[in-house]
Amino acid sequence: MALFDHKISELKQMLHRKEISVSDLVDESYKRIQEVDGKVEAFLTLDEERAREKAKQLDNEIGKKDTYGLLFGMPIGIKDNIVTKDLRTTCASKILENFDPIYDATVMRKLEEAEAITIGKLNMDEFAMGSSTETSAFKKTKNPWNLEAVPGGSSGGSAAAVSAGEVPFALGSDTGGSIRQPAAFCGVVGLKPTYGRVSRFGLVAFASSLDQIGPITRTVEDNAYLLQVISGLDPMDSTSANVEVPDYISALTGDIKGLKIAVPKEYLGEGVSRESREAVLAALKVLEGLGAEWEEVSLPHSKYGIATYYLLASSEASANLARFDGVRYGYRSDNAETLIDMYKQTRAEGFGNEVKRRIMLGTFALSSGYYDAYYKKAQQVRTLIKKDFEDVFEKYDVIIGPTTPTPAFKIGEKIDDPLTMYANDILTINVNLAGVPAISVPCGFANGLPLGLQIIGKHFDESTVYRVAHAYEQATDFHKQKPEL
Amino acid sequence: MSRISKEQVKHVAHLARLAITEEEAEMFTNQLDAIITFAEQLNELDTENVQPTSHVLDMKNVMREDQPEPGLPREVALKNAPDQKDGQFRVPAILE
Numbered sequence: 001m002a003l004f005d006h007k008i009s010e011l012k013q014m015l016h017r018k019e020i021s022v023s024d025l026v027d028e029s030y031k032r033i034q035e036v037d038g039k040v041e042a043f044l045t046l047d048e049e050r051a052r053e054k055a056k057q058l059d060n061e062i063g064k065k066d067t068y069g070l071l072f073g074m075p076i077g078i079k080d081n082i083v084t085k086d087l088r089t090t091c092a093s094k095i096l097e098n099f100d101p102i103y104d105a106t107v108m109r110k111l112e113e114a115e116a117i118t119i120g121k122l123n124m125d126e127f128a129m130g131s132s133t134e135t136s137a138f139k140k141t142k143n144p145w146n147l148e149a150v151p152g153g154s155s156g157g158s159a160a161a162v163s164a165g166e167v168p169f170a171l172g173s174d175t176g177g178s179i180r181q182p183a184a185f186c187g188v189v190g191l192k193p194t195y196g197r198v199s200r201f202g203l204v205a206f207a208s209s210l211d212q213i214g215p216i217t218r219t220v221e222d223n224a225y226l227l228q229v230i231s232g233l234d235p236m237d238s239t240s241a242n243v244e245v246p247d248y249i250s251a252l253t254g255d256i257k258g259l260k261i262a263v264p265k266e267y268l269g270e271g272v273s274r275e276s277r278e279a280v281l282a283a284l285k286v287l288e289g290l291g292a293e294w295e296e297v298s299l300p301h302s303k304y305g306i307a308t309y310y311l312l313a314s315s316e317a318s319a320n321l322a323r324f325d326g327v328r329y330g331y332r333s334d335n336a337e338t339l340i341d342m343y344k345q346t347r348a349e350g351f352g353n354e355v356k357r358r359i360m361l362g363t364f365a366l367s368s369g370y371y372d373a374y375y376k377k378a379q380q381v382r383t384l385i386k387k388d389f390e391d392v393f394e395k396y397d398v399i400i401g402p403t404t405p406t407p408a409f410k411i412g413e414k415i416d417d418p419l420t421m422y423a424n425d426i427l428t429i430n431v432n433l434a435g436v437p438a439i440s441v442p443c444g445f446a447n448g449l450p451l452g453l454q455i456i457g458k459h460f461d462e463s464t465v466y467r468v469a470h471a472y473e474q475a476t477d478f479h480k481q482k483p484e485l
Numbered sequence: 486m487s488r489i490s491k492e493q494v495k496h497v498a499h500l501a502r503l504a505i506t507e508e509e510a511e512m513f514t515n516q517l518d519a520i521i522t523f524a525e526q527l528n529e530l531d532t533e534n535v536q537p538t539s540h541v542l543d544m545k546n547v548m549r550e551d552q553p554e555p556g557l558p559r560e561v562a563l564k565n566a567p568d569q570k571d572g573q574f575r576v577p578a579i580l581e
Contacts, residue, residue, distance in 0.1 A: 238547035307524040329565035348504035363501040379537030435541030
């Protein structure tokens with residue numbers, strides 16, 4: 001059994017019994033990266049020197065303190081759109097190729113307080129725009145289960161690194177499915193928290209009304225540990241919510257008797273593969289066996305989610321990415337004589353095609369004469385989509401469906417057709433529009449590639465989401481299977 | 486009928502401060518046209534009396550005490566600057 005097959009709770013006990021050291025954990029991570037990252041290509045930057053130094057420091061503290069951080073000595077990988085002080089943060093974009101942040105994101109400060117150790121920064125779609133990690137300017141991350149398949153995206157590096165055993169857990173970010181979809185494709189657990197649950201301070205903004213940071217882990221229990229650490233109100237993020245953070249770990253009771261599950265017919269219908277549908281129906285049987293009840297419901301505006309999302313997210317992105325102008329940080333083109341030309345050349349040379357496409361779409365949707373027809377219309381449809389969820393949650397505890405319509409697709413298969421790539425997000429996107437929390441847990445395989453079960457909860461009810469996910473996980477062994485690399 | 490012309494695409498690129506080549510203008514015209522056409526399915530819905538959602542949480546102006554705090558030291562603020570002079574960001578000519 002590899003060290004990282006143990007849960008955080010087990011690793012912590014092993015540390016306290018001195019069966020292992022923090023340095024062993026950090027060694028294990030870099031050793032595994034050395035072995036497999038040439039194939040998987042999940043990491044963009046390693047922070048090895050500081051990680052080893054920190055490990056030594058923590059090893060010296062074992063047995064000498066009264067209290068230990070919740071993640072004491074645990075190695076973690078960080079998606080490269082979360083700013084890390086003095087550690088290169090690129091968003092997988094040429095425009096930030098040489099960017100070393102001057103401050104830490106709030107989640108990094110919280111991880112530091114919890115005494116976790118940052119191993120390095122993980123690959124992603126450029127500025128988190130993509131569903132396959134293929135839009136990274138630097139490398140193509142592979143799916144550890146099949147090196148010809150994509151790991152999903154945009155947090156593809158985070159999911160692949162956890163799946164490949166390079167780190168026991170990682171942080172990702174989710175704007176339209178970017179944690180859950182790669183978690184499903186790579187056979188790991190990924191949670192998008194309620195909008196406002198986790199501070200976005202220091203998350204490089206893509207679509208500010210949708211973005212959330214969340215954990216990607218091997219098990220639901222580890223996921224709860226990580227969310228416990230990163231959640232909460234932050235004075236640096238006015239959209240972080242002043243809502244008490246419950247004890248997520250104590251929510252993992254295994255008891256789901258009487259739980260009311262809604263299964264939207266739109267999530268098992270047209271466009272969803274037979275394998276995904278069958279895996280979900282089998283999962284519902286498992287949950288029934290544990291005492292839950294399920295009924296079919298309708299989220300009637302589901303099919304409008306993709307159009308709504310791409311208009312809103314691109315509009316927000318076009319404003320957020322205006323800051324990359326070659327003046328204060330990042331890449332600057334040498335091919336310009338005047339200021340305006342410098343902006344234009346810098347952005348033309350610094351951004352990839354998907355990012356440009358979304359900036360263009362967003363600029364168009366917000367431009368004079370089109371605002372009402374596109375941007376405002378999409379905001380109104382967002383209200384209808386949000387209400388679909390509210391209506392269902394009046395009678396049900398959770399909503400369950402597949403995380404993705406199909407298992408991971410081949411590298412190169414969809415990258416040239418934006419609309420086909422966007423369609424892949426149909427089952428995850430509405431969750432962001434409604435702002436509710438959702439998790440993906442492994443629920444089967446198709447042709448050797450993992451499938452994910454999506455469990456969606458009410459606003460700020462991550463506890464129920466975790467309870468259901470944990471009960472399901474304990475009754476199955478999909479999460480125990482590992483790719484051979 | 487196409488939803489967006491090549492001329493409009495060039496204008497949008499200018500607004501977004503993106504230099505684009507003739508070929509890119511062509512490509513973006515086709516792709517944006519397809520995306521916008523797809524997005525027009527939203528017109529199937531009657532949203533006459535529907536309030537727009539810009540934010541999912543029910544929160545309004547978030548206030549805090551206005552307390553002075555030290556700002557960034559100049560050298561830190563300039564640390565990632567592509568070009569600087571005399572403690573300031575330097576840019577190409579603004580006026581021709």
